[in-house]
Amino acid sequence: MINKRQKVSIENTRFIFTTNFSGDPSRDRFGSNKRRVNLVLTEDMAHHLMDMGVTVKQTRPNPEKTYDEPFVPTYFVPVNVNMESKWPPHVYWVTTTGKKLLCDIDMVGQLDYIRVKNVNCLCNLVEKRNNPGEFSLYADVMYVEQDADSDPYAERYARFAAPEADMAEPSVPTEIPF
Template structure:
């Protein structure tokens, strides 16, 4: 019997920690070759909803070696797996600074590890863990990753060079 997979949307968020779209073991803290990102949960209500569904929501902890000027506020996040070698790979879109939407494939998705990200919108499938019945992981289904140009003070100045120059008759 086929059951429809339940989906979860996490809109207008960001990544936390190093992304590993490429599946490079050197980018992963534990040396894993799984493509995975950590996505911040923007609201307490969404975090509670994910917990109710059986997803393990994690939170940041204060660094004991740091002194904080203000009280430490933990950030809630959840790991999201990206299975590009699947029969139905996710649709991961890179939204450029010019607003162009580029669909990433297995060869081009690794470029997302090296851009500044402004915003992330995600739809993920809930998949039950084999060894832990009742616990679920998130697998990306559709993801939009918006590139940030705000940190680049020269982006607007040199944007004209991205377009082909008009022909000049001699």
């Protein structure tokens, strides 16, 4: 028997396919406005979740492509990120400098446009209304670590990071200086 308040922890993973933190229908393959991401699973975790009644998906080979070695599927699971909930998830953006930013409903969409190095997610297991015994995952706490490896200059300029007070809007002079 599954505990309906059970949490599922998916650690040291990554996203597969396009993320849709923003809920933009143009970012979803089927035009949905749901905020959803797909997390890659290890084979053991995939089987554990399937045993619990969670719908786990896997990649399929491209019929137009020839493979030198046997095709190995990648297991993944959709995770809903319901920011409009009474209890929205805590989604943290961990920047290249290690700063942890709690994303609100307006900011979380920016995660769709960053390179991601690692994801850790604690999910709520929620039973589907129309299919008793089947469960979906809803993010409760998620840490999304931004990838700095692709930016060769990030480390060089990290020492120039301005304090937040300096990042405020600059004052605009009332008179033109010329």
